[in-house]
Amino acid sequence: MKTQSLTLRYLASLLMLLAMFTTSCGSNEGKVEGVNMLYGKDSKVWKTDKELDASGDKVKQTDAQEDERITFFANGQYNMTSPNGATNGKYTFDQTGKTITMTPDGGAESNTFSVVTLTDDKLTLKAPNGAELRLENE
Numbered sequence: 001m002k003t004q005s006l007t008l009r010y011l012a013s014l015l016m017l018l019a020m021f022t023t024s025c026g027s028n029e030g031k032v033e034g035v036n037m038l039y040g041k042d043s044k045v046w047k048t049d050k051e052l053d054a055s056g057d058k059v060k061q062t063d064a065q066e067d068e069r070i071t072f073f074a075n076g077q078y079n080m081t082s083p084n085g086a087t088n089g090k091y092t093f094d095q096t097g098k099t100i101t102m103t104p105d106g107g108a109e110s111n112t113f114s115v116v117t118l119t120d121d122k123l124t125l126k127a128p129n130g131a132e133l134r135l136e137n138e
Contacts (some may be wrong), residue, residue: 021060032118037071038100046070046123046135054130069138071078100125 039043047069051059068082072091081088089104093115103110116124116132124136 019100022099030117032098032115033120034094035095036074036121037120038093039074041074042074045106047073047138048133049122049136050134052132052134059131070135 010047014123048065050059051061052063053059064083068080071079071081073079076090076092078091080089085118087104089102090108091102093100098115099112100115101110101112111127113125113127113133114125116135121137123137125133125135127133
């Protein structure tokens with residue numbers, strides 16, 4: 001009887017460790033946290049991790065695209081830089097609707113993206129055509 005009790009305790013402990021490990025290693029895909037994850041304390045720089053086309057296939061990045069950065073600021077401004085130049089503008093983040101709308105300075109049109117994932121270190125934006133841009137905190 002004592003051996004059976006020890007075996008059950010051992011098995012319960014093993015299952016608890018497995019559950020904790022599985023939970024801690026879970027994916028953050030689809031998790032959209034607060035807007036402050038977008039800009040950190042004052043600003044945060046994001047770089048491209050991966051780009052997918054509308055069918056979900058990976059898009060090969062050029063050297064110039066790999067050097068592109070986007071910085072979101074706490075005051076609702078953003079800055080996109082690349083070897084080809086820079087663009088500044090304003091953004092609005094809709095937490096409930098999980099969207100971000102970006103309007104370049106002097107631009108008549110804005111671009112709205114679905115926010116698929118927003119955590120401290122991952123940001124995934126989905127265009128209306130289904131293409132995805134996966135960014136990581138620099």
